[in-house]
Structure formats: C-alpha cells, structure tokens
Amino acid sequence: MRVLVVNAGSSSLKLDLLGVDDETLAHTDIERWDGDPAHAGLTEFVRGLHDVDAVGHRVVHGGDRYTKATRIDAGVVDAIRAFASLAPLHQPRAIAAIDAVRTLLPEVPAVACFDTAFHATMPPEAATYALPAEWNERFGLRRYGFHGLSHAWASRRAAELTARPIEDLRIVTAHLGAGASLCAVAGGRSVATTMGFTPLEGVVMATRAGDVDPGLVLWLVTDGGMDAAAVTAGLEHGAGLLGLSGTSGDMRDVLHAADAGDDRAALAYRVWCHRLRAAVAGMAAAMNGLDVLVFTGGIGEHSRRARTDACAGLTFLGVRLDPDANEATAGDGRIGAKTADVETLVVTAREDRQIAGEVRTTLAS
Secondary structure, X not given: OOEEEEEEOOOEXXXXXXXXXOOEEEEEEEEOOOOOXXXXXXXXXXXXXXXXXXXXXXXXXXXXXXXXXXXXXXHHHHHHHHOHHHXXXXXXXXXXXXXXXXXXXXXXXXXXXXXXXXXXXXXXXXXXXXXXXXXXXXXXXXXXXXOHHHHHHHHHHHHHHHOOOHHHOEEEEEEEOOOEEEEEEEOOEEEEEOOOOOOOOOOOOOOOOOOOOHHHHHHHHHOOOOOHHHHHHHHHHOOHHHHHHOOOOOHHHHHHHHHOOOHHHHHHHHHHHHHHHHHHHHHHHOOOOOOEEEEEHHHHHHOHHHHHHHHHOOHHHOOOEOHHHHHHOOOOEEOEOOOOOOEEEEOOOOHHHHHHHHHHHHHHO
C-alpha cells in the first residue's frame, strides 16, 4: 500500500509518499503554511502523484475519544475541530490539510493518526491530575501527552536495534526538538510522559517554559498586573531557551552564545540539561528501572554535546556513553558504553513511517 503521509504543523506542512516498503517516493516541505487548502505547492505536489492507495494525517490531539488511528469521515473531522482549544496552533491546520487533500484525492481513503493515542495506555495514577474530581469530570482534565507517533516509532526501533523483544524492555524515549517530551515505554506501552493536558508541560523547550508552579502563573495575573493573553503568549512563545538566553530558542545558537561567554545562554543550557536529567529519572521511576535510553528529534539526533551533558548526570541509572560512538554516529545507532547497564541509542524520528504503518493496520481491519 502506497501511503501519502500528511504532517501539518503549526506553521509548516510536510508531505511524503511512502512505497510498499516504506521507501520515500516523493517528498515536499511547505514552510510558512498558513492553512490555505488551495496553496499552490500543496496542490501541485498532490496532483503530481500517481497510484496513491491511502492517506495518513498526523493530528496532534484526539482527546479521550480517539485512542487509535481512525478512518476519516465527516464525524471524525467534526470531533477533531472540537478539540481545537486544546491544541489551537495545530488542530486547525490538520483540518485544513484533511480538507485540501480530500478535495484533491476524493476517492482515496484517509486515516487520522493521533499524537495523543499512544499515551492512552497510561494508568490512571499517571494520567490523573490531583485536582477536584468534579473539575476533572466536568472538563475532561487529564494528562494526554503528545509526540506519541514519535515515541511509538522510537521505542519500536530501539527494540530492533537491541535485538530484544519490546515486551521485555523498559525504554525512555527522549524526543528533543523545538518541542520536547519524554515517555516511559514499558513492554511497548506508554506508562508515563512529561507533557500533559497541553504541550506546555514537561521539560524546557525552545520557546515553551515546561513545568512551572501554577501559583506563579496565578500570581502574574492577580498581583503582577498581566492579563491571561499576555501570560499565555509568554509561556508559549517567549519562554524556554529563548526566554532564558535572550538569544534564540535554537539549541545551536544557545550553545554558540554560551561558548562565546554569554552567561544567560550558559544558564539556559544548564537549566535545559538539569530538567532533562530529572525527567529521565522520573520516567525510569515509573517503570522501576531502565533498560534503554533513546534520543530522537532534532536536538536528540544531532547535538552530540547535549547527549553527552545529559548522560553525564545519569550514571546512577546505569547510563554511560561511549564518547567515540557518540561522536561518530549518524542516523540510528548505539552510543552507549559496551559495559553500561543501560543501552543508549540515537534513533532518527520517522513519524511518517509510524503513520504509514497505522494507516495500513486501520484499513486492513
């Protein structure tokens, strides 16, 4: 089955046609996509494809309604639209992409693959906020988690690279990019993750703050004179590496500035590492131990220094890197010391392959 994978981000659109063996037959990136379904680049690319058997759409939020990939119909689109307030940057773009491709390929079956679905297996103690039960029930408040397609692929690939059954492994997958989250994968199932009700929770990100005392947020509104819109904008777009460094949310820029003697950038990087190490330990605790640590995402795959500094504080868990392997790796590979108790890997993020697999499984059932 040849699958067109449509990955609509908050400001970009990626399209990949994968063949029967998941080889990439065609690819395009549309930067600064504003959700226009008639965008020339989108229209020309899709019209130029041949023999598309199915379409798979990445959808960030499926709420508590969608716990697996689902064939798209009018009701599914309406439900995705209803979750827009939980992912306001991504959900409208996903709907626009669904509408656009459905217009261009009206006879081709389409499947929605949800980033939240992988985390539906989290036990209640991991998914439940300690809020008044009435609030949780009334508003559907819970920890949903995100980056599920990436975490699912990384954990599956980790089992392949270690030649061990995924059912026997306790894996921490660290998806580190502009957005970042960690997941505890026990026996192939998500049992804990760092993001929560929205993608704001968890580790430090490019422009997002990660974990913040909710009392601090309330203080900013009640005593700091800020309104909710300004606080939201700050937490989403002005915090994280960018906010701390005052330089950039891009890890490469932060490290360059830190090496040039910029104290704010150096502090931003230390805070990023500190929170990351604590999160790895927390995920390991959720599984009563750790067998494999996986780095994926833009920073996880490409920043050897970030991997080195993160792992330097995790020796108590049995994590130790092989410096030569860490320096030499390009693409998927082992970077842990051979004598370490924990296997440490780099895995290239392949959400497209995860989506294609979910599409095939959904349409075959």
